Amino acid sequence: MQKNQVVKKLLAxxxxxxxxxxxxxxxxTSGQTAQSMTNQTATGKQNMxxxxxxxxxxxxTSSQGMEDRxxxxxxxxxxxxxxxxxxxxxxDTAQTSSGASGAAGxxxxxxxxxxxxxxxxxxxxxxxxxxxxxxxKLALSKSQNAEVKTFAQQMVDDHGKALAEIQALAQxxxxxxxxxxxxxxxxxxxxxxxxxxxAFDKAYxxxxxxxxxxxxxxxxxxxxxxxxxxxVKAAAEKxxxxxxxxxxxxxxxxxxxxxxxxxx
Numbered sequence: 001m002q003k004n005q006v007v008k009k010l011l012a013x014x015x016x017x018x019x020x021x022x023x024x025x026x027x028x029t030s031g032q033t034a035q036s037m038t039n040q041t042a043t044g045k046q047n048m049x050x051x052x053x054x055x056x057x058x059x060x061t062s063s064q065g066m067e068d069r070x071x072x073x074x075x076x077x078x079x080x081x082x083x084x085x086x087x088x089x090x091x092d093t094a095q096t097s098s099g100a101s102g103a104a105g106x107x108x109x110x111x112x113x114x115x116x117x118x119x120x121x122x123x124x125x126x127x128x129x130x131x132x133x134x135x136x137k138l139a140l141s142k143s144q145n146a147e148v149k150t151f152a153q154q155m156v157d158d159h160g161k162a163l164a165e166i167q168a169l170a171q172x173x174x175x176x177x178x179x180x181x182x183x184x185x186x187x188x189x190x191x192x193x194x195x196x197x198x199a200f201d202k203a204y205x206x207x208x209x210x211x212x213x214x215x216x217x218x219x220x221x222x223x224x225x226x227x228x229x230x231x232v233k234a235a236a237e238k239x240x241x242x243x244x245x246x247x248x249x250x251x252x253x254x255x256x257x258x259x260x261x262x263x264x
Contacts, residue, residue, distance in 0.1 A: 114173055118232045121223040122170050125235065126177045128216040129163035131185040132156075135208040138192055139200075147253055148201045151209065155246065162239050169235055209250030217243045 114122075136155030143149050170177050181189065188207055195203055220243060223236035 113229070114175070114232070115228050118227050118229045119173075119175055121219075121227055121232050121236065122166060122173065122175050123177060124219050125223070125239065126163060126166045126170065127182055127185070128212070128219065129159040129166060130178075131181055131188075131212060132159035132208065132216075133163060134181060134185070134189060135192065135204065135212075138189060139204050139208070142192075142196060142200050143204065144197065145201045148205065151205070151249060151253065154249075155208070158242050158246070162242065165238075166235060169231060173229070173231070205250055205254055210247070210254060213243055213247040213250060217247060 132155045136152040136159070139152035140149055140156070143152065167177060180186075192200060192203055192207075217240065220236045220240045224233055224240065227233040227236065
């Protein structure tokens with residue numbers, strides 16, 4: 001009996017010890033669970049502030065998020081450029097190219113900028129030069145007078161140079177010049193063709209030497225004074241001194257020789 005009671009007490013103690021042991025394991029498990037939840041909460045807070053989490057991810061408020069927003073803004077800018085509103089490099093280049101084309105078009109349309117009077121001024125200067133070159137060549141082939149031939153050669157040289165300059169000016173302004181003499185100068189050349197000797201020299205110096213140079217000088221003065229285009233004005237002013245010198249030489253020859261063939 002006494003042994004049975006001792007066994008019962010031992011069993012009772014063992015049962016109580018087992019209960020306490022089970023309760024301790026449960027308490028430890030609950031503590032670990034609570035600690036895990038606390039860690040997860042802390043990790044979540046770190047992610048909310050943009051700090052890198054244990055798995056290496058970064059939330060929307062992190063530096064990566066800022067880069068994402070920049071990239072998004074860039075994408076929006078590109079989309080905007082397709083709408084031609086923002087000033088992208090391609091758009092600016094196109095605008096620059098368009099501006100250059102506009103400038104080139106304005107330069108190439110010089111003729112449209114000239115007044116009718118300026119166009120006529122260019123054509124008159126060209127015609128005067130053409131006439132002096134043609135009659136000068138005729139005098140070189142027909143005259144036997146040394147002074148007349150010297151004068152004629154100067155006409156070919158000086159007016160030939162002036163004609164080339166006027167042709168270049170006309171081209172830059174889009175003005176088409178005549179390729180042959182007008183009716184007045186054709187008639188004069190035809191008349192000179194029929195003459196020879198003293199008659200030719202006298203007629204040549206009177207018409208090409210005196211009359212034509214007086215008329216040309218008057219035209220140049222008018223063009224220089226009234227031309228609106230600075231290039232046309234400059235061309236007239238440049239040619240005037242040469243024409244004045246030619247006219248003075250023709251007057252001196254006429255007074256000294258009276259249109260004769262002296263000096264053969």
